[in-house]
Amino acid sequence: MSRGLLIGLTVVVLAGCDAAPQDLRRALAMLHNDQGAAAFTQLQDLAATGYAPAQFRLGMLYLQGEVNAERRTLAERWLMRAAAQGDVGARYYRALLWLSRRRDADAVDAGAQALERLAADGFRPATLRLAQAYEAGDGVQPDVAQALSWYEQAAAQGERRAIERLATAYQNGELGLERDAALAQRWRRQLAREPFSLSD
Amino acid sequence: MPAALVVWWFLAAPLLVPGMAPAFAWLLQLIWPQWGPAVEVNGNAWLVVTTLPLLEQPLQSAAIPLGPRRFTAAFALFWGLVLATPGDLPLRRRLRQLLAGSVLGILPLVLLMALLAFHFQLAVVINHQPALTVTPPSVHVLALPYPGWQFHLIGVGRQLGVLVLPTLGPVLMWAVLNRRFIRAMIFTGLLSRLPAAAGELDHRDGRA
Amino acid sequence: MKRFAILFPVILGVMFAVAYLPAVREYLVGPFTIGITHLSGWLIQAWGGNAVVTNNVLALPDFAVQVLDMCNGVEATLLMWAAILAFPAPLRYRLIGMGVGFLAVHSVNILRIVSLLYLGAWKPEWFDWVHWYLWDALIMLDILLIFLAWLHWMPLADDRRDPAPR
Numbered sequence: 001m002s003r004g005l006l007i008g009l010t011v012v013v014l015a016g017c018d019a020a021p022q023d024l025r026r027a028l029a030m031l032h033n034d035q036g037a038a039a040f041t042q043l044q045d046l047a048a049t050g051y052a053p054a055q056f057r058l059g060m061l062y063l064q065g066e067v068n069a070e071r072r073t074l075a076e077r078w079l080m081r082a083a084a085q086g087d088v089g090a091r092y093y094r095a096l097l098w099l100s101r102r103r104d105a106d107a108v109d110a111g112a113q114a115l116e117r118l119a120a121d122g123f124r125p126a127t128l129r130l131a132q133a134y135e136a137g138d139g140v141q142p143d144v145a146q147a148l149s150w151y152e153q154a155a156a157q158g159e160r161r162a163i164e165r166l167a168t169a170y171q172n173g174e175l176g177l178e179r180d181a182a183l184a185q186r187w188r189r190q191l192a193r194e195p196f197s198l199s200d
Numbered sequence: 201m202p203a204a205l206v207v208w209w210f211l212a213a214p215l216l217v218p219g220m221a222p223a224f225a226w227l228l229q230l231i232w233p234q235w236g237p238a239v240e241v242n243g244n245a246w247l248v249v250t251t252l253p254l255l256e257q258p259l260q261s262a263a264i265p266l267g268p269r270r271f272t273a274a275f276a277l278f279w280g281l282v283l284a285t286p287g288d289l290p291l292r293r294r295l296r297q298l299l300a301g302s303v304l305g306i307l308p309l310v311l312l313m314a315l316l317a318f319h320f321q322l323a324v325v326i327n328h329q330p331a332l333t334v335t336p337p338s339v340h341v342l343a344l345p346y347p348g349w350q351f352h353l354i355g356v357g358r359q360l361g362v363l364v365l366p367t368l369g370p371v372l373m374w375a376v377l378n379r380r381f382i383r384a385m386i387f388t389g390l391l392s393r394l395p396a397a398a399g400e401l402d403h404r405d406g407r408a
Numbered sequence: 409m410k411r412f413a414i415l416f417p418v419i420l421g422v423m424f425a426v427a428y429l430p431a432v433r434e435y436l437v438g439p440f441t442i443g444i445t446h447l448s449g450w451l452i453q454a455w456g457g458n459a460v461v462t463n464n465v466l467a468l469p470d471f472a473v474q475v476l477d478m479c480n481g482v483e484a485t486l487l488m489w490a491a492i493l494a495f496p497a498p499l500r501y502r503l504i505g506m507g508v509g510f511l512a513v514h515s516v517n518i519l520r521i522v523s524l525l526y527l528g529a530w531k532p533e534w535f536d537w538v539h540w541y542l543w544d545a546l547i548m549l550d551i552l553l554i555f556l557a558w559l560h561w562m563p564l565a566d567d568r569r570d571p572a573p574r
Contacts, residue, residue, distance in 0.1 A: 021236025022229075024251045028261055053234075053251055060258045089253045089342035122345045124328065125255050158329050205541065273541050277548075332428070333476050356424045363478045364420075364487060367548030 020051045028057070047078060055082035056090040063093075072097075091118055092126060099139035108139050119153070127154040128162055135175070144176045151175070155187070163187050201280035208276035216272045217244055220307070224268075224314055231315070232322075244269045248318060252325070255340035262341050264321045271313040271366055278306050278370035285378050297377050305373040309365060316361025323354045331355050415494035423486045438464075441480040444514065448475075448521045459525070466521065471529035473521065478544070481517035485510055488551045497562060505558040516550045 023046055031039035043061065046054030059078035062071045076097060082090030091114060098111030112133070118126035131150035134143045151169075154162030169175040170184035218241045228237040228248065236251040245267050252262040282298050289297075321334070327345040328336045332355050346354065426432060441464050449461035460467045464475045477483065492505045520543045528535040 021233055021251055022238070025236040025238060025249065025261070028251065028259065031259060053253070056253070057259060064259070088344055089255075089258055092255075092342060093258065122347075124345070125340050201545070209537075270540055273545070276541075277545050352428065352430075353425065356421070356428050359428060359477065359483065360421070360424055363483045367544055368487065371548060371552060 020046060020049070020054070024051070024054050024057070027054070047081075050081075050085075052082040052085040052087040052090065055079075055085075056087045056093075059090065060093065088118070088123060092123070095126070096129070099133065102139060112140050119150070122157070124154055124157050124159045127157065128159050131162060131165070148175045148177070155190075160191060163190055167191070201277075201284065204276045204280035204283065205273075207279070208273065212275060213244070213269055213272050216275070216310075217241065217246070217268055220268065220272075220311065220314075221246060223307075224311055227311060227315060228318070246314075253342045255342055257339075258342065262325055262339075264318065264325060266314060266318055266321065268310070268314050270362075271310045271317075274306050274310055274313070274366050274370045275302060277367060278302065278373055281370060281374040282377070285374070285381055287381055301373050301377055305376075306370060309369040309373070313361040313365050313369075316357045316365075320354050320358030323351055327351055332359065411496070412494050416490055419493050420487065420490035423490055424483075427482060427486060437480070437482055440482070441475055444480055444518065444521070445475045448518050448525075451518065452522060452525075466525055468525060468529050471525060471532065473525050473528060475521060479517070479521060481514045481547075484513045484517065484547050484551055488513060488554055491551075491555045492558060495559070501558075501562050505561075509554045509558065512554050513547075513551065516547065520547065 023042065027039045027042035027046065030036075030042065040061065043054050043058045047058045055078045059075045059082065062075035062078070067075070076094070079090045079094040079097065083094045095111045095114035095118065098107040098114065101107040101111075112130070115126045115130050115133075119130060127150055131147050131154055132138065133140050134150060135147035136142065148169075151162045151165050155166050164187075165175075167184045167187035169177050170180045170187065173179040221239045221241050224246065225237065225239040228239065232250075238249050240247045240249060245265055248264045248266060250262050250264070254260050254262060278301055279298060282294065282301065320332075323346050324331055324334050324336050326341055326343045328340050329345075329351070330336060331351070345351075427437065445464045445466050446461050449459045449466050452459040452466075458468065464480075466473050466475065473479075488509045489506050492502050492509065495502075497505075524535065524539055524543065527538055
């Protein structure tokens with residue numbers, strides 16, 4: 001009984017010592033304390049072990065500053081590896097990278113689909129990004145109906161920027177909508193509502 | 201009670217906040233290892249630093265502030281109740297009650313309150329959704345949101361942990377340690393009512 | 409007692425889960441909170457004070473308070489009701505206890521709101537301490553006293569039905 005308790009206690013104590021996330025936190029702290037070289041090495045080591053959050057950060061590090069073709073390739077490689085493990089940040093930024101390849105229709109399609117999968121998983125920034133992309137023709141072909149649909153989805157999820165956009169659209173008759181001051185006001189009221197949700 | 205509150209405010213609370221931080225950090229690492237949490241002490245407050253990446257600045261991570269001082273008032277309430285309990289309990293036994301109750305009862309309770317409060321703050325940050333008078337920060341984080349029903353339950357947990365446990369917990373702990381007093385002074389005739397009440401309910405149900 | 413120890417947290421948890429549903433907060437708790445605030449403002453005015461009420465905000469010329477969770481007495485009421493419901497007692501006595509307890513909790517709570525408003529106007533540096541620590545403890549002790557008083561008030565079983573055969 002006491003041996004079992006000791007083993008159990010040991011397991012519990014060690015369970016609180018997951019090294020990779022702690023090492024990542026320390027690497028990020030080094031990055032922000034102007035210890036870039038040491039942070040980079042630490043991130044490389046962590047990424048090489050297959051730790052997805054480190055792979056994502058390493059990919060983003062390659063996208064800092066002047067990004068030449070080599071850095072971009074390295075960034076994509078690490079983002080792909082992290083995204084394959086489901087890392088949300090890597091999925092999102094990989095999608096944005098694909099969307100930015102305007103001359104490559106397959107890449108743009110893949111980017112849009114990746115964002116749609118993230119939106120389906122409930123990640124609101126992806127929903128909003130899709131709406132903005134379809135409205136501005138950013139990467140994808142401009143499509144007002146698609147933009148409106150994604151704005152409405154994002155607004156239904158509570159995304160404030162989507163709510164603001166819909167309120168303005170109803171106010172000014174944008175996004176293919178008829179001017180409707182009452183609906184614009186209703187959307188705006190959602191922004192003004194206190195978290196305590198008392199009467200208007 | 202006033203004496204207990206004074207001792208807590210001036211002597212105990214400044215020590216409890218930094219003192220409990222390592223235990224709280226260990227619990228965070230046990231429950232949310234994926235976010236690599238650590239606790240920094242900043243005066244009367246904690247700052248939980250994580251590896252949760254920010255959407256707008258992916259190389260930066262979310263840090264969530266927490267005010268544990270409020271929860272440590274549970275110690276003061278417990279000490280006041282124990283010290284004020286009348287009876288001929290020897291001083292040594294009363295002090296043992298204070299110590300045992302504080303370390304084995306109130307301390308885990310305070311850590312639980314802090315966990316419930318932190319979980320809620322984390323959920324508000326991740327879901328980027330205002331709830332229960334708390335508004336999320338302007339930045340988003342790169343994480344999938346909690347489903348609606350989970351978000352709701354996390355909020356309920358927070359309300360219980362922040363609004364109810366700080367006062368109910370010490371009272372229950374005191375009641376557990378002073379059952380004799382409660383039985384003798386307050387629950388006179390209670391035991392005779394319990395079987396009668398249960399019997400009356402059985403009678404209404406048609407059971408013999 | 410074991411039954412009470414199990415039932416009490418379960419009932420409390422269920423009540424809280426229901427009370428914090430968005431629809432319940434929107435259509436029940438919210439209007440109730442506004443009502444409590446207006447009642448507090450009316451009492452101040454009845455005693456010659458100069459309070460202005462806007463939704464859940466109660467204001468004097470120098471200070472204002474916003475009545476939110478815990479300050480609206482809802483959590484305290486649910487706590488008391490959970491204790492009464494978890495305790496084995498006939499329904500009639502439970503309902504009376506819950507009703508009278510509701511009035512008692514909210515009487516003390518309105519006193520808390522008004523006292524905090526005046527304290528904030530007089531000594532704002534004391535407001536947080538009295539609000540978060542002193543009044544929270546007093547409200548809990550109030551609930552405890554209400555529950556114990558209800559236990560004490562409930563007549564002995566023999567007074568409610570025929571004596572059991574010995």
